[in-house]
Amino acid sequence: MSRAADQLSELALSLGADAVGWAAATVPAAAVGEYQSWLDAGRHAGMTYLERQLPVRADPAQRLPGVGSVLVLGVSHAFGPPLVPPGGVRAGRVARYAWTPDYHDQLQPVLSRLEQEAAALGVRARGYVDHGPVMERLFAAGAGLGWRGRSGMTINTGLGAFVTLAVVLTDLPAAESGAAHPDRCGRCLRCVSACPTGAIGPDRAIDARRCVSYLTIEHRGPVPRDLRRGVGDWLFGCDVCSEVCPWTVKAGPLARLLRPDPQLAHPDLSRFFGVSEREFERQWAGTAFLRPRRKGMARNALTVLGNTRAPQGWPLLLDGAQDPAWEVREAAAWALGQWGEVARVRPLLNDPHQTVREGAAAVLGET
Ligand code: SF4
Ligand code: SF4
Numbered sequence: 001m002s003r004a005a006d007q008l009s010e011l012a013l014s015l016g017a018d019a020v021g022w023a024a025a026t027v028p029a030a031a032v033g034e035y036q037s038w039l040d041a042g043r044h045a046g047m048t049y050l051e052r053q054l055p056v057r058a059d060p061a062q063r064l065p066g067v068g069s070v071l072v073l074g075v076s077h078a079f080g081p082p083l084v085p086p087g088g089v090r091a092g093r094v095a096r097y098a099w100t101p102d103y104h105d106q107l108q109p110v111l112s113r114l115e116q117e118a119a120a121l122g123v124r125a126r127g128y129v130d131h132g133p134v135m136e137r138l139f140a141a142g143a144g145l146g147w148r149g150r151s152g153m154t155i156n157t158g159l160g161a162f163v164t165l166a167v168v169l170t171d172l173p174a175a176e177s178g179a180a181h182p183d184r185c186g187r188c189l190r191c192v193s194a195c196p197t198g199a200i201g202p203d204r205a206i207d208a209r210r211c212v213s214y215l216t217i218e219h220r221g222p223v224p225r226d227l228r229r230g231v232g233d234w235l236f237g238c239d240v241c242s243e244v245c246p247w248t249v250k251a252g253p254l255a256r257l258l259r260p261d262p263q264l265a266h267p268d269l270s271r272f273f274g275v276s277e278r279e280f281e282r283q284w285a286g287t288a289f290l291r292p293r294r295k296g297m298a299r300n301a302l303t304v305l306g307n308t309r310a311p312q313g314w315p316l317l318l319d320g321a322q323d324p325a326w327e328v329r330e331a332a333a334w335a336l337g338q339w340g341e342v343a344r345v346r347p348l349l350n351d352p353h354q355t356v357r358e359g360a361a362a363v364l365g366e367t
Contacts, residue, residue: 002173004172005022005170008118008170012110012114016256018075021145022069023143025067042209043201043206063169067169068173069170071167072136072139073107073167074159074165075163075164076164076256077096078160079100079255084266088268088269089268092233092235092267093233094266095213095234095236095239097164100260101261101286103129103258106257107164110166123172127166127167127168128167129165130164130165147184149245150185150188150191151195151204152206156247160245191242194244196230197230212234212238213237215227217237218292223299223331228303231300231303233304234304235269235300269301277293280294296327299328302328306334321344321347326355329353332348333345333363334359345364346364
């Protein structure tokens, strides 16, 4: 690598990246074809923005003309368990990446600093955390940071699966392409067998339509009824396939740049009820919980309470049945059914929203 590349790598490590590497900024046609097939099969569920992003993902030069190579940063979010704050209804699990205030915001200063340094070295550069339309996992493999595990996640032998990827596109000439990182899954199938909803396909691609992470974060409206039990106690996201990976277990908790917040790791479910969307946005500003919005988090809380029957959550089932959002009332009908509280479900047969009426009827038909 050039001296400029070495300097940027060293700076990235000094700013807190746990692993760095360089990859050629080319996206092989086979990778584009594979991605297109995944889209064609509808496995991206409601994430239609991924269809729109494909042309830019396939051609990084659209983001940085003259792009030659990519600096890839791996940042661990393998946190140890934070203490559970006292009080409240703390019954749901949150995926680790959301235990910390929005990592996009936290990593942006690192990327900005790298862009500045690149400019000082006469290199044009543009950084992205995973919200950019860039094939970061492909570049991570090309940079030797890891391989795509059966779970579809990038697995790093030293960091495991809890790795946030960020990339800096540069106009440095492409590095001599080394061999892609070897596949270290071997005969392991732990993630496939542990997935609660059977979302992991034989081709190492996730079917988002069945994935708890998608269903609790991106999906709008009711979670499909046949998948609600599989959601278990996951309030936001799902870490199962990453947690069980032997490389994650071996790595242990080693996050250092990002820090967990106990109020995000163990949120009080009652804070998702009895507040307006605007107040919710104010209270949870700068966190990943804004993505599903207040009504999504309340819906998820009721799915968790239906599955766990955590006694302290009972008042929230009653609040949920009166919620202004029909998605929340529908989830409350289901949760009340899980608790065997059919008398509380019956009034929802007269709900103004048809889906809630149908949900209540389904609950009563099942009991
Ligand atoms: S995130 Fe959870 S639901 Fe999704 S593939 Fe992994 S284990 Fe399955
Ligand atoms: S759990 Fe096993 S199969 Fe799944 S990604 Fe990790 S090593 Fe690969």
